[in-house]
Amino acid sequence: xxxxxxxxxxxxxxxxxxxxxxxxxxxxxxxxxxxxxxxxxxxxxxxxxxxxxxxxxxxxxxxxxxxxxxxxxxxxxxxxxxxxxxxxxxxxxxxxxxxxxxxxxxxxxxxxxxxxxxxxxxxxxxxxxxxxxxxxxxxxxxxxxxxxxxxxxxxxxxxxxxxxxxxxxxxxxxxxxxxxxxxxxxxxxxxxxxxxxxxxxxxxxxxxxxxxxxxxxxxxxxxxxxxxxxxxxxxxxxxxxxxxxxxxxxxxxxxxxxxxxxxxxxxxxxxxxxxxxxxxx
Amino acid sequence: xxxxxxxxxxxxxxxxxxxxxxxxxxxxxxxxxxxxxxxxxxxxxxxxxxxxxxxxxxxxxxxxxxxxxxxxxxxxxxxxxxxxxxxxxxxxxxxxxxxxxxxxxxxxxxxxxxxxxxxxxxxxxxxxxxxxxxxxxxxxxxxxxxxxxxxxxxxxxxxxxxxxxxxxxxxxxxxxxxxxxxxxxxxxxxxxxxxxxxxxxxxxxxxxxxxxxxxxxxxxxxxxx
Numbered sequence: 001x002x003x004x005x006x007x008x009x010x011x012x013x014x015x016x017x018x019x020x021x022x023x024x025x026x027x028x029x030x031x032x033x034x035x036x037x038x039x040x041x042x043x044x045x046x047x048x049x050x051x052x053x054x055x056x057x058x059x060x061x062x063x064x065x066x067x068x069x070x071x072x073x074x075x076x077x078x079x080x081x082x083x084x085x086x087x088x089x090x091x092x093x094x095x096x097x098x099x100x101x102x103x104x105x106x107x108x109x110x111x112x113x114x115x116x117x118x119x120x121x122x123x124x125x126x127x128x129x130x131x132x133x134x135x136x137x138x139x140x141x142x143x144x145x146x147x148x149x150x151x152x153x154x155x156x157x158x159x160x161x162x163x164x165x166x167x168x169x170x171x172x173x174x175x176x177x178x179x180x181x182x183x184x185x186x187x188x189x190x191x192x193x194x195x196x197x198x199x200x201x202x203x204x205x206x207x208x209x210x211x212x213x214x215x216x217x218x219x220x221x222x223x224x225x226x227x228x229x230x231x232x233x234x235x236x237x238x239x240x241x242x243x244x245x246x247x248x249x250x251x252x253x254x255x256x257x258x259x260x261x262x263x264x265x266x267x268x269x270x271x272x273x274x275x276x277x278x279x280x281x
Numbered sequence: 282x283x284x285x286x287x288x289x290x291x292x293x294x295x296x297x298x299x300x301x302x303x304x305x306x307x308x309x310x311x312x313x314x315x316x317x318x319x320x321x322x323x324x325x326x327x328x329x330x331x332x333x334x335x336x337x338x339x340x341x342x343x344x345x346x347x348x349x350x351x352x353x354x355x356x357x358x359x360x361x362x363x364x365x366x367x368x369x370x371x372x373x374x375x376x377x378x379x380x381x382x383x384x385x386x387x388x389x390x391x392x393x394x395x396x397x398x399x400x401x402x403x404x405x406x407x408x409x410x411x412x413x414x415x416x417x418x419x420x421x422x423x424x425x426x427x428x429x430x431x432x433x434x435x436x437x438x439x440x441x442x443x444x445x446x447x448x449x450x451x452x453x454x455x456x457x458x459x460x461x462x463x464x465x466x467x468x469x470x471x472x473x474x475x476x477x478x479x480x481x482x483x484x485x486x487x488x489x490x491x492x493x494x495x496x497x498x499x500x501x502x503x504x505x506x
Contacts, residue, residue: 237352264354266491273355279282 032098033058033198033228034079039093041078043086048074050252051093056245058098061220061229063243063260065236067280071252072232076200079230080116081109097198114138117191121203123183125175125190132171134186138194153193161189162219181212188219192227199223201231205238217242236276240264248272286351293343293364297371300336301415301481304371305408307333307378308474312404315385315467316397323389326382333375340368356488363488367418370477370484374411377470377477384463394450394460403439403471406432410478414485423489429482430500436475443468 034056041049049071056062064072077083078091081102095102102112125134135157136150144150154171158164163185167178175186184204191199201220205213220229220242233239239246239260246263248256248271256263256272267273274280307326314323344361347353353361410429417426447461479500486494494500 236354240354265358267355274282276354277357279284 031058032056034230035094035096035099037094039078039091039095041074041083041089041091043074044088048252049078052254054247054254054257056228056230058228059224059226060244061224061231061242063239063246064230064232064249065234065239065246065275066249066255067275068234069251070249072249073202074252075249076118076202076230076232079198079200080113080118082113082118084109114194115196116198116200117194117196118200118202119184119187119191119204121206123180123187123207125178125183125186127174127176129175130172131167131175131178131186134175135189135193138190142194157189157193160192160223161185162215162222163189179212181208181215184208184212184216185219188216196227198228198230201229203232203234206234213238236264236278248275250275286347289343289347289351290357290360293340293347293361296336296340296343297364297367298415298419300333300340300368300371301411301418303329303332303336304374304378305411305415307375308381308404308408308411308471311378311381311385312401314382315388316401318385318389318393320386320389323382323385327379330375330379333372337368337372340364359488359491363484366484367481370480374474374477377474381467381470384467388460388463391460394457394464399439399443400464400467400471403436403443403468403475406436406439407471407475407478410436410475411481414478414481417482417485418488421489423486426482426485426489427494427500430479430494433475433479436472440468440472 032055034054036052036054036056039049039052040047052075064076066072074083078095079097079102083089083091091103097112097115101107102116125131126137129137132154135154139150139153155164155168158167163182166182167173167186175183178186184207188199188204205216208216217238220231223229224244231239231242233242243260246258246260247254248263248267248269250271256267256269258268262268263272264276267276271280307329310322311326313319314326344365347361348358351357410432413425413429417423417429444465447465450457451461483493483495483500486492
C-alpha cells in the first residue's frame with residue numbers, strides 16, 4: 001500500500017507548524033514536489049486526462065499551457081482534489097506530493113487542500129468579510145483564535161502577497177472594496193495564511209490590467225523562494241516570463257514538458273511550436 | 282496556420298537573400314576589376330556598397346519591429362536573430378569587396394606583380410562559401426552548412442602562403458613593396474570574407490538546430506588556424 005498523509009496530524013497542527021514537508025521520506029525527495037504517473041481523470045464517461053506522467057519540481061514555478069479544453073484546469077484541480085467537488089469524477093494512476101499519495105484511502109481532502117492552496121481566475125474574497133477577516137478565515141475555521149498569533153499571521157501573509165503597505169491602515173474595510181488586482185492579492189494572502197507547501201494558480205491574471213498583472217507576476221517571482229507554484233495561463237509571454245518549467249497539454253494529454261527556455265526557444269514537438277508561436281489551428 | 286503578419290517575416294528573408302546575392306556579386310566584380318585591370322568596374326563596386334548598407338539598416342529595422350510587436354518565439358525568434366547577425370556579416374563582406382575594388386584601382390595604374398592565380402582561387406572559394414551558406418538558409422541544410430565552416434581552413438592556408446611569397450618578393454626587390462602590400466591586403470580581405478561566410482553558416486546551423494556551434498570542435502578548421 002502506498003504511503004499516505006499521516007491523518008492523525010490535525011489541521012491545526014499543520015497550520016501552526018509551517019510549510020515544510022511532513023515526513024522524513026519527503027525530506028529525501030524534497031527536490032520533487034509532485035510525482036505523477038499515468039494519471040487519468042473522467043467526468044462521468046468522458047475522459048478528461050489521459051495517462052499524464054510528470055514530475056513537478058519543488059520551489060520552482062511550473063506553467064501549464066494549452067488551448068481551451070485541453071485539460072489544464074482539470075489537471076491543476078487534481079493536484080488538490082478540488083475536482084471531487086464535482087459529482088461523477090473519478091481518477092486512476094498515482095499522484096504523490098513529496099512522496100505521499102494524495103489519493104490514499106485515509107487521506108483527508110481538507111488536509112490536502114491546506115497543503116496545496118489555490119487561487120482562482122476570478123478573485124473571490126468573501127463579500128461579507130473585511131480584509132483581515134478574509135485573510136484569517138481559514139485559520140479561524142480550524143479553531144486558531146489566539147490574537148497575537150493571528151495578528152502576526154495576518155501581517156505576514158499580507159506582506160508575502162505584497163499587499164500590506166496598501167491595506168495596513170484599512171484592514172477593517174470590506175475585501176470587495178479593493179481593486180481587482182488587490183482582491184487577487186488578497187486571495188493569495190488568504191491562501192498563504194494557512195502555510196501551504198504548494199500554491200496552485202488557475203489563470204490568476206486573466207481578469208487583471210497590465211499593472212495589476214505585473215504586480216502579481218512579481219509576487220509569483222518572490223514566492224518561489226519558499227513555495228512551489230503551479231500556474232495555468234493562456235498568456236504565452238507570462239509563461240515565458242514567470243516560469244522555470246512549462247508543460248503543454250492538448251486534448252487531455254501531456255504533449256511536452258521541459259525547461260521553459262527550451263519550450264520557447266526550441267520545442268521538440270511541432271504541436272508545441274505551433275501553439276507557443278500562436279499558429280495553432 | 283497563416284497569420285496576417287507573416288508577410289513581415291517573409292520580407293526580412295527576402296531582404297537577406299537579396300543582400301547575399303548582392304554581396305557575392307560585389308566580391309566577384311571586385312576581383313574581376315583587379316584581374317582585368319578595370320578601374321571603371323572597380324568604381325561601380327565602390328558605388329554599389331551603399332545598397333548593402335541600406336539593406337543592413339532595413340533588415341535591422343524589420344527585425345526590431347517584429348520582435349517588438351509580434352513577440353516571436355522558437356524558430357521565428359531564431360530567424361529574426363539570425364537575420365540581424367547575417368546582415369551584419371554581409372555588410373562587412375560588402376565593405377571588404379569595396380576595399381578590394383579601391384586597391385584594384387590603384388594597382389591598375391602599374392603593371393601586375395605576377396599573374397593573378399591565388400587571389401582568384403581564394404575569391405572562388407570564398408564566394409562558393411557565401412553561396413553555400415545562402416543555399417543552406419533556403420533549404421534548411423545544417424549538414425551542408427557545417428561543411429562550409431570547415432572550408433575556411435583552405436582560404437586561411439592560401440592567405441598564409443601568399444603572405445610568405447609576397448614577403449619574399451619584397452625582400453628580394455624593394456621596388457615591388459607597394460604592389461605586394463596591396464595584394465597582401467586584398468588577400469586579407471578575402472580571408473575576412475571567408476570568415477564572414479563561416480559566420481553565416483554557423484548562424485544558419487543555429488537557425489535550423491537551435492544549437493550554437495561557434496568556437497566548438499564541430500566547426501574547427503581541418504588544418505588548424
